[in-house]
Each structure stands twice: as structure tokens, then as C-alpha cells.
Amino acid sequence: MGRGYLVRKLLHALATLFFVVAFNFVLFRVMPGDPIELLTRSEKLTPDDVAELQAEYGLDQPLPAQFVNYLGDVLSVDMGVSLRTGLPVSTLISERVWPTFLLVGIGTVLATVFGVLIGIKGGWNRGSRFDTRSLYGSLLFYSIPEGWLGMLLLIVFAGTLGWFPAGGFDTGEETGFAAVIDIANHLFLPVLTLTLGYIGEYAIIMRSSLLDTVNEDYITTARAKGVPEHLVRRRHAVPNAFLPTFTLIFLSFGYVLGGAIVIEVVFSWPGLGQLTYDAINQLDYPVIQAIFLLTSALVIAFNLAADLTYGFLDPRVRHA
């Protein structure tokens, strides 16, 4: 990969990150709903107390100075203290990362793997029964709202059939291997919801990408040379079709996180999504800010990774 390309993409990512940080600051300083007021509502503080609190949060300084302080906090990864519970935000977030990681990680991997496989099979045998059925199926699942899908699965599998628990992370009582099984049982429906929610989209993307590739000249050449079909597919078509698919999947990560929030709320899954939802209802600004920044940074990182992988794999870009 050309050094110019790498540097450009890196700078790009950093610039976007800076924009996000600035936006974060502006959003929460400019929004109505003074956090100090909220604190004082149930406190009956004197004006002196209020001034003291303001000084503590640095809210009595002019806006640019506050921004510099804020940048300093961000760089030293100081996320502040939750307004509602008084606990450090980093504690709250680190407690919730694992459940969300499990849910989003496993769900995305499954959706990607199976979506891609279905897309390949459908796209390669275009017009076949499998293709038509899988295309309709993909479109169908793409059109189902994730929150409602979760409720539907809850009704069927947890309510009527009673095969799975209706929410939560675990029962909290198992140890060792039994604990793993317990979590797996609680994880099943949320992950199924997430997977079904995005598998359709990925299948369609992969299929389109493959159809684009199939018409390229080098495919015709390979066939003319007598290369057997399955090798044409595996060695030429799929790898080249995979590239744009990969990129698009990375780019859709932001939407996956959005879907994860509503799934966590429906299933009482104790992850970052649920934390976000509660924090916003309670106007717990430090928590909201931190999550905002964290998710944006994650998406930026994923985009950068996609760009770099693209750059590495695509010979045309490699020498840019």
C-alpha cells in the first residue's frame, strides 16, 4: 500500500475524530437542560453551593477555556463522573462492554458469514430457485424492524414455547461450564434477532457485488482459458467481489450499533445500549457524552480498518 494512501487515510480519520469531539462538546454545552439545575432540584442548594459546583465542573469559565479543558480530559481519557450515581463513567462503561461485545460481535460475525455465503451461492447461480428464494428472504428480513422482530421471537420462543429465558444476561447462580451454558441460553434470542436483522442486507450486498464482478473481463478470460467453474468462482470472482462487500459491511457498523440499542432494551440485555438509553432518560450527561464519543471513535476505527484493508488488498490502490 502506498505510503501516501496510508497517511491520507490516517489524517482523514483523525480529522473526523476531532470533528466528533468538537461536536460532542458543543452538543452538550449548548443543549437546554442545565445539569447543575438538575442536581440542585432535589438538593435545595444555596447560590453559594451552586457556584461551587459550577466551579467544580468548570462551567464558570468562558466557552473556549471549557473546550480546552474538555480536550485535555479526552486526551487523558478522563470521562468524568456520572451525575446520577456518582460513580466514575469509565467504571460504568467497562462493566457494560462485555455483554454488548458478545451480542454485537457474535451477531455480526454470524450475519456476515452466513450472509456472504448465501449471497455468493445466490449470485453465482443467478435466477436459480435458491437465488430467487434467498433474495426474497433477504429482502424480507431486511424490511423487518429489529425491535419488533425481537418481540416476535420473545412471544414465540420464550412466551409460548418456553424454550429460552425472556431477558437478562444470566441467572447469576451458575459457575464454571454451567455458567457458560446459562449465558449462551440468554444470549441466543438477542443474537438471533441481531443476526436475522442484518443477514439480509449482507446477502444482498454480496450478491450485487458478485454480479458486478461476474461481468468483468477477467472472468470471461478465465472461462475462455478453460478454468473449471468452481475455481473461477473461488479464485477470481469471490475474492474480487468480496472487497466492496467488506467495505460496505464495515460502514454499516454504525447501524448495527443502533440496532443493538433497541435489542438490548427489548431483551433487558445489560450492555452499553441499555446504559445509553437509561442515561439519556436521566439526563446523565457525562455518561451520554462518553458513549457518544466511544461509539463514534469505534466507527471511525472500523472505517479506517476497512480503508486500509481495501488499500492492502486492491492492487490498484496499493500503488497509489
Next chain:
Amino acid sequence: MRRTFGNATLVGLLLVLGLAPVALAQTGEGATEDEVVLRVGTILDLANDNPWGVVAGYDWGVATTQYDMLLQFSNEDLSPSPGLAEGCEPNKDHTRWTCTLREGLKWSDGTPLTSEDVAFTFRFVIDNSMSAYRSYFPFNPTFETPDDRTLIWKSEQPTFAPDIPPWVYIVPKSVWKEYDGADKKEIKSVPNTPSVASGPFTLTEWERGQGWTMERNPYYWGEQPVVDRIEYRVFDNQEAMVQALRNGEIDFADGLQASVFGTLEGADNIATQRVVSDWWLNLAFNFGGQSKDADPHPALHDRTVREAIAMAIDKQEIVDKVYLGLANPGDTIIREASTYWHLDIPQDEEYPYDPAAANALLDEAGYEDTDGDGVREDPESGRPFELLMPASDETVGAVEAGQLIVGYLKEIGMDVELQAASDGKMNDYWGSGDFDMYIWYWSGDPDPNYQLWVFTSGQCGSWSDGCWSDPDYDALYEQTTTIFDRGERRDVVFEAQQYVYDALPGVVLAYPSWLEAYRTDRFTDWTPAPGEDGYLLPTYNYNSLLTVRPVAGASEAASPGLPAWIWIAGVAVIGVVVWRVATRGRREQDLEA
């Protein structure tokens, strides 16, 4: 290379299958065999584990379970009964109360609990302005501890404060003295898990978002409970909690929704408890004056208008449709659970539901619809009756009741805009006064003092809903704080409630019941407080936990989910599939050859 990959998968598969028997053997419960564990499901997590930072519902429940108070609330009617103190006796003019503590009191770390701890706690509240408890210490009392078992409460003015009794948790001086005088934010964020306390159970574990655990305190001064451990599990939605109760994952479900309550009544091995209401749904009018943004409709100052609104609201329908019948229509501002103090206005003396009469009232008073758009106008200011009504979406039933009220007020020519808002946003509205009326709640204390106090003129800008101000009411309130005879005081408290009912600073819409359900095949002998229709879980006192015991031959918790062997089989199947896909290349190559 492909061959190796295929082989690797095969080996991996064999390993999994080989480990399976070992794994299956480990499946089982984490609890030891003879521990008695009570499992409770809740719909809210703790917000703070520290008695000074209590914010949400279960913060209070946990504090009430693990800390004692000087005097307890009795089971029957929440009147003062022995707590840490056997009793508190006043002198003749009620300026000096002497409380005698029990013998042999200890903290959960084994150290003795003395009157010095009690005095320290009270002084801590006063010196550090702990607002949740400050109002229990009027007239700046001082405290003396002539010996370990005696506490003397000295007040400059005659008072019955110790007999209310003060809802203040007694905390160990040894733990908290280093925070005395510290910044309030710091005090409230001191982590308190595990805790040192004196009650029958202490908080030993808290996993945020998931639940908390309380364990039996061996140093508790009273009879040791049978239960060894209580596991509280947080559910964010009712479905999960009810399902867990049904299949035995939990023994008790707290804070149920009206909709599911009906389905549980009559279910096998499940009993339901409809708890007498200790809060009320409040429609409050705004009289303005909070800030420069406060510009409520001026006609709200006219009592006739407020009376018309009261008559246009069908409280019974709110009870039926919003609470599915599991509530009582509201009348006075003291909650039903304070049975001694609550005034119940007879049916024929209440404002009737009569939209026609309401319309007539407004017509007579001159509020006509002059431009024919269906909305009345105020003749003096010319302002049409377009009212902004925020409703808290964190208060059960508030938004739904709001939807009904929009319809009711349309019938009498008022155009109401309903704004569902989180409690954070409700605070904004409350503070700025930028609303015409709102729907929120009041909860209050067992003693009516606090609830009556928030309606006084002095509370504008502090606790008052809409800055209603009436000097005659203020005088009535003052009276209630000076009478020492319980019966006499009650008469004045009744008068105050009647006054508020007549003056209409708001409308008490409903008294919704709290709903609990539990498995009858697991635990029995709960002690409800207050009275038969009281809470089964510690809310005013912890006595229920002292009497509850397991039913002989209780069934095991059956957690739904696929058993371990299905998971192992599933993984094995996937493994096989992956292996076949991975080795397909080799097989196809072999075919080609």
C-alpha cells in the same frame, strides 16, 4: 495446506466431544445445599447503595433492610414502635425526650452499637444538611449520651419529632466519621458495598444493571431470620420477570404491571398481593412566578375554571382503562397507605363527573368561544384555552391518563397539548414554570407533615408544583405542627386536606396500587405492612424478612433454555459442517484427478 486445516477441524471436534461428559458433570447450581435463598425480581436497579445518597425506590428498600431506625414503623399502621430504642419518653413540656436503647446491640462487624452512634447519625444529618432527612429535626435539636444506652434529644421548642418517628437510618460512627464535614457530593458517592449495618441483612454485592445480594447479619439484635441470602435480580421488562416467576427462577416478583397482574391471579402456585397505595397521580395547575418563562394561562387563577376541569375528568375511567381497575379514584392529598391520616371524602360530596355541568359553569362565568373554533377564550386577556400539559413518562400511567384528559378537556372547550417527558425534562418544566398544568406524582411519608408542607406558600421555587399560595392554608399547616395530641392533630390534618380539596391547586387523579406476586410453593409467612394490604417486601420495616420461611419440599428453580447437551451437539454439528466446507477443495481436487 488444506489437508492440514481439515485435519485440524477434525481434531478440534473430537476434543469437544471428549470434553462433553466432563462439562455435563459440572452443570449444577452454585448455591450450597442447605442455604436458604430468597430470589426476588425487581423492575428497577439500585441507583445508590449509600444511605446518604438514596435516590430511587430500591435504594430505600435496601437501606430499610440493612439499617435500623431509632423507632420502627409498626406493621399495623406505621405508628412508632420499638426499633433500636425500646422507647422514647418526653418530659412534661415536650422539650426533652429520653430514649433507651436495647441491650447488647452490635454492628455487623461485631463492634458494639451505642447511643453515640445514634447521636452521631443525627448530628451528621444536621451538620451536613442531608436534605432527605433534615426535616425530621426541627428547632435545631442537640443530643446527649450520658451512657451507652441512653440518648437525650433536647429541643428549644416543644416538639413531637422523635415520635413521628424520624425516618433516619442509624449508621456506624466508625465508618462515617471520616466523611463528616466533607463535600456532599463526596459523601453521597462513598461506595457502601459491602456495608456495615445493624439490620437482619447487609448488602454484600451489587452488579449494576443485573442485581444485588444481601446476606444474613449474624450480629443482628433480634431473632435470626430463616433466610440466609436474598438475591435481587433486575428485569427491564415485565415479560422476563413474569416468565421467571412462572418457571420458578425467582420466588417473588415486585412492582408488576397491571396487565400481567390479571394473568397471574389464579395461576398455579402463585399468589398476588395488591398493596394499598402510597403514592398518587397528580394533575397540578400552574399559578406562575417561578421564572421569567412562567406564563401559564391566567384563567387558571379562577377557581371556577379549575372546578370545571375537575368535573370534566372521569376518574373512574382513568382507573379502569389506565390501571385496569387496580387503583382507587383520587380525592385528597394524603396517601391511602397512611390510613390514620388519610381523609376519604364521601362520594356525594366529591366533584361529580359531569361535563355538561362543567360547560355550564364556564359559560356562566363568561368564558365563551367567541370565534367558533371549539376553544373557549378568556375574556379578560383574550387568550384562548390552549394549554400545555407535560406528563412524566416515568410515572406509571401518567401519559395514558394524559391522553384521556386531552379528550375530556376537549369536551369543555379546552385544547390541551400533551407532552410526554422524561423526569429530567419534567424537572425543567417544574423549575422554569413553563407549563399550564402537568401530570406527575407525589409519594410523601407515613406522617402527613411533609405532604402538607409542600403545598405551603414558602415552597414556591422549592417543592411546590405550581406555586399555589394561600395564607389560610399556611395557617392550617402551622397549626398541625404545634399540636401534640394525636387525635387533635388528626382533626386539623383532615381540615387541611378538605381545604386543599376545595381550593383545587390540582386534582388528585388516582391512588394506584403497587402489585406483588410470589410463589406459594416456595416461601410462606410473609408479614405485610401496613396492614393486610401492605407491602410484603421491606418498605417501611424489615419485619417480613424475619417471619418468612421456606415451604417444606420446595421445588427447584427451572431456568428455561436449552440444556447443555444440545449446545454441545449444536457446536459439534457446526464443526462438522465447517470441516466439510473446508475440506471440499481437497475432495474436489481428488475428483478432478
Next chain:
Amino acid sequence: MPEPEQDLVVPPSARAVVWARRRRTAAAHWTTFRRNRQGIVGLVVLSVFGLIAIFAPLLVDETQLEPATASAPPLHPPSLQYPLGTDNFGRPVLGLIVMGSRISLMVGLTATFGAIVIGAFVGITAGYFGGRWIDSVLSAITNWVLVLPWVVLAIVLSSVLGRSVLNIVVVIAITSWASTARVVRSQVLSVRERAYVERSRALGAGHWHLVSRHILPNVMPIVFANAVLTVALVILAETTLSILGLGDPQAVSWGVIIEESFSAGALTAGWWWWLIPPGVAIVFVTLSFTMVGYALDEVLNPRLRRR
């Protein structure tokens, strides 16, 4: 040698030529579109829902949909009189869904319109001045919006601005314009390189002329296809936000029906007739928009047409 006969027909104006060509293209597009079965099915379903939405007040007794005046027995399972049963206020669910189509479609179309207008404007400007600083700035802003977590942003804005239909539309429009901008920009970049654009510029045509006469007509089809696909996403977004409790209780969209039934306890109490139909309606409409959108994509995108 005799002179060839002069043509006596008056030569058509430039404008008439253009319009004739456009009509022919449109006809060709329609023929291609008709052959796409999914597209036709989608179009039919959308027309049905569209008609339902337009004629909703005639199909439904509105007083029955007001909580205070609804007279049917609450939480009644489906019956002959109430084919989809009733909700907790006694409102017939079928009526709610019919009326809800207005809100859901209205939010879908207006939010999409907003997103498309912003996205097209940004995309065209960025692509037209491709490579220059305006493009860099606009592209940076576009990428930055793409990166923001839309649900978090939407919840924050909603909880601050209040729960109303207008705010939902605004919030969704603000968080959705970026992908349109991207698509438009790349299309504009490729159009810009085409010969006739170069020639026009060489002839001294101004920016406005170039954009309106050459760029816009070539970009509009893509924008249109993109818009139809965006409506599907917008409707799903509105559903997610409503399920999270940000919907307007006075403007009952399908998402709000789902949220109300869920928080009232429909799952455990088994009121399936209240929870399931609104979701089915959403799936139908979203699926139809998607199918039509993909069909349009095939029709209008020459690259795809080859297959």
C-alpha cells in the same frame, strides 16, 4: 439536375427535442421496470397502502380512535365486529393501523424528502467542485455525519426537543442525508467527466447552466432510486425510535402502536392482535419500497442493466 425537395416541416425547437427524448427514455424505463416482478408487486402494495392512507378518514370513525371517546370493550381479541381486536383504551386495532398509515407514510416521505434535499444539495455541490476545497470540506462533513451514532444522536435530540412528530422527522432527516450525498457525489463526478459537459464548459457555459442542464438530469434518476430505498430505511428508523419511547403519543404511527402494546404488557398478557399487526404493516410497506427501489436501481443504473 432537379433540386431535391425542401423539407417543408418546421424544424422542432431544442426544447421539444429534449422532451421527446425524455418521453422515449421514460417509456423504455417503464418497459424494463415492468419486467421486474418484484418491482411490480411492490408498486401494487404501495398503491394500496397509499390509497388507504389518503382515504383513511373515510374508512374509519375517528371518534373511536380517541382514548376518551373510544367505546369498544378494551383489550378484546379479534372478532367479527373488531377484526383485529381492540387496545387498552378500547380503540379498534384495525382502525389504528389504517389511521397509522397516514403518520407512518407521512413521516417516511417527509423525512426522506428532507434527507434527499440536503443530501442531493451537498452531493451535487461537492461533486461539481470535485477536488477543490469546497469538496474537501463537504466530504469531510459527510463522512463525519456518517460516523455519528444515529440512534444516540436521535435519542438525545428527541429528549431535548421533546416528543413530537415534527422533531422525529427533523431528527431522522438530519441523520440520514449523508449516504445520499455520497452516492450523488460520485455520480456527479462521473458525469462531470463526460464529453458534452467538457464541451459546454469550453463554450463558456456558466455553473448554473451546467448543473441544471447537464448534471441534474443525469443525477436525478439515481437520486430518485436512492430516495425510494431511503424511505424504507426511514420507516424502520422511525419504528426503532418509537419503540425506544420517543414517538408522539398524539400521532399514533405503527411504531407507536408497537411501543404502546409492548409497554402495556401485551407480550405476557398475550394480546398478540395488538402487537403483531402493526409490525406486519411495517414489513409490507418497507419491503415494497425496497423492492421498488431495487427495481428502479436496475432500470436507471446502466451498469446494472447489462445483466
